[in-house]
Amino acid sequence: AQKITQTQPxxxxxxxxxxxxxxxxxxxDQSYGLFWYKQPSSGEMIFxxxxxxxxxxxxxxxxxxxxxxxARKSANLVISASxxxxxxxxxxAMREWTGTAxxxxxxxxxxxxxxx
Amino acid sequence: GAVVSQxxxxxxxxxxxxxxxxxxxxxxxxxxxxxxxxxPKQSLMLMATSNEGSKATYEQGxxxxxxxxxxxxxxxxxxxxxxxxxxxxxxxxxSARIRAHEQYFGPGTRLxxx
Numbered sequence: 099a100q101k102i103t104q105t106q107p108x109x110x111x112x113x114x115x116x117x118x119x120x121x122x123x124x125x126x127d128q129s130y131g132l133f134w135y136k137q138p139s140s141g142e143m144i145f146x147x148x149x150x151x152x153x154x155x156x157x158x159x160x161x162x163x164x165x166x167x168x169a170r171k172s173a174n175l176v177i178s179a180s181x182x183x184x185x186x187x188x189x190x191a192m193r194e195w196t197g198t199a200x201x202x203x204x205x206x207x208x209x210x211x212x213x214x
Numbered sequence: 215g216a217v218v219s220q221x222x223x224x225x226x227x228x229x230x231x232x233x234x235x236x237x238x239x240x241x242x243x244x245x246x247x248x249x250x251x252x253x254p255k256q257s258l259m260l261m262a263t264s265n266e267g268s269k270a271t272y273e274q275g276x277x278x279x280x281x282x283x284x285x286x287x288x289x290x291x292x293x294x295x296x297x298x299x300x301x302x303x304x305x306x307x308x309s310a311r312i313r314a315h316e317q318y319f320g321p322g323t324r325l326x327x328x
Contacts, residue, residue, distance in 0.1 A: 131314065131315050133315075133317075135319070140321070141305060141307075141321060141322040141324070142319060142320075142321045142322060143258070143307060143309070143319035143322075144319075145316075145317070145318065145319075148315045148316075150315065189257065189258070193314070193315070193317075199263065199271065200314070201248070201260055201263060202248070202260070202309075202317060203260070204257045204258045204259075205257060206256070206257045207257055
């Protein structure tokens with residue numbers, strides 16, 4: 099079963115508008131972490147934002163905010179005031195612990211295109 | 215954020231040869247590094263977890279004898295693709311973790327096997 103599901107293969111948004119990228123996850127653990135990464139065409143993975151499962155407040159980092167709904171197991175990324183440079187692939191990821199080790203599992207990604 | 219480098223950024227090799235990819239944490243020490251593989255327009259798939267001074271932990275389905283990982287120091291991990299074949303052509307990305315919620319990625323290495 100998919101651990102991380104991103105149902106939007108591609109999204110368009112106009113410059114200066116806000117956009118929400120969906121992410122749902124599946125885990126039976128109580129302690130986990132959720133991440134969003136941006137991957138521009140250059141290929142590098144850029145960390146955007148993190149939400150811990152015990153964090154009560156939604157994470158925010160500048161124009162990025164994470165809409166964390168624990169009961170629904172969703173962790174949507176909201177980008178406000180979109181810029182042309184935001185055009186990229188966006189990956190949602192979850193960290194789970196297996197014993198003393200942990201690993202990051204990625205969703206299939208959403209390609210965001212910001213238009214004029 | 216912290217900086218992770220990879221070398222080379224791209225490499226072309228002939229089928230049957232071996233290729234080594236280096237991953238370095240430039241401004242921090244990383245006891246744990248990760249190697250991912252990404253096919254075009256697909257997600258990142260974890261290949262193995264590399265721990266300094268011990269054997270790497272490979273994910274199910276990843277051949278440890280084909281993808282040799284060495285984490286000899288706190289700032290360097292290497293991935294060697296042995297006897298490379300065209301199906302090994304991919305984008306290989308390493309990552310280093312500072313703390314539980316801080317994991318930084320290298321710029322990736324594009325491997326093409328002809």
